[in-house]
Amino acid sequence: AQSxxxxxxxxxVSEGASLELxxxxxxxxxxxxFWYVQSPGQGLQLLLKYFSGDTLVQGIKGFEAxxxxxxxxxxxxxxxxxxxxxxxxxCAVGRYSSASKIIFGSGTRLSIRP
Amino acid sequence: EAQxxxxxxYLITVTGKKLxxxxxxxxxxxxxxxxxxxxxxxxxxxxxxxxxxxxxxxxVPEGYKVSRKEKRNFPLILESPSPNQTxxxxxxxxxxxxxxxxxxxxxxxxT
Numbered sequence: 001a002q003s004x005x006x007x008x009x010x011x012x013v014s015e016g017a018s019l020e021l022x023x024x025x026x027x028x029x030x031x032x033x034f035w036y037v038q039s040p041g042q043g044l045q046l047l048l049k050y051f052s053g054d055t056l057v058q059g060i061k062g063f064e065a066x067x068x069x070x071x072x073x074x075x076x077x078x079x080x081x082x083x084x085x086x087x088x089x090x091c092a093v094g095r096y097s098s099a100s101k102i103i104f105g106s107g108t109r110l111s112i113r114p
Numbered sequence: 115e116a117q118x119x120x121x122x123x124y125l126i127t128v129t130g131k132k133l134x135x136x137x138x139x140x141x142x143x144x145x146x147x148x149x150x151x152x153x154x155x156x157x158x159x160x161x162x163x164x165x166x167x168x169x170x171x172x173x174v175p176e177g178y179k180v181s182r183k184e185k186r187n188f189p190l191i192l193e194s195p196s197p198n199q200t201x202x203x204x205x206x207x208x209x210x211x212x213x214x215x216x217x218x219x220x221x222x223x224x225t
Contacts, residue, residue, distance in 0.1 A: 006156075009154070032212055034212075034213075034214075036214075036216075042218065042219075043118075043204060043216035043217055043218045043219055044157075044204070044206075044214075044216040045216070046213050046214070049212070049213060051212075090156060090157065094212050101159070101162065101172075102147075102159070102212070102214060103159075103173075104149075104156040104157040104158075105156050106154055106155055106156040107156050
């Protein structure tokens with residue numbers, strides 16, 4: 001069965017510092033992978049997605065993620081965070097056979113230290 | 115503007131009183147889903163629909179019903195709400211691109 005693990009519940013980084021949020025997935029075939037962001041009181045917005053091809057994908061707001069099949073990981077990175085990046089981040093995995101069957105991780109809350 | 119709308123945004127109700135949360139999308143998407151979000155559990159899928167009159171259970175369907183009579187609408191029905199259904203609910207839609215567009219959420223409290 002598909003599953004997604006985000007091992008960090010809460011991370012605090014200083015403004016201007018680099019960021020890496022971890023995501024590990026379990027899936028038998030090549031997964032479709034996503035990162036979503038949820039700002040306080042808002043719905044979720046797609047940051048980036050990986051379907052195939054180049055394993056380093058670029059997203060909105062300066063985020064990128066790297067798919068590593070050998071480690072079953074899809075970690076999200078940003079070289080320099082801004083106070084506006086404070087939010088909750090969700091990794092998600094889908095499967096080829098069903099566009100509606102998306103499994104979400106439990107989320108990582110990001111706080112920014114001034 | 116492309117969007118998913120949900121109503122109401124906030125709802126406080128009592129145990130056993132039937133309620134419906136509406137969801138509508140204007141992007142002509144085939145796929146629609148309902149999720150609930152609880153602290154520490156992320157988003158869990160309740161039901162999904164692949165097209166009009168085609169629905170299926172997600173991971174936590176107990177106590178919920180859905181219908182898809184029109185492509186744009188996908189209401190969530192709680193026939194007899196209970197306190198354990200207190201949660202934040204999101205509707206989402208997607209085309210075959212798999213990118214999900216989320217509504218703003220409905221915060222439901224059942225007392």
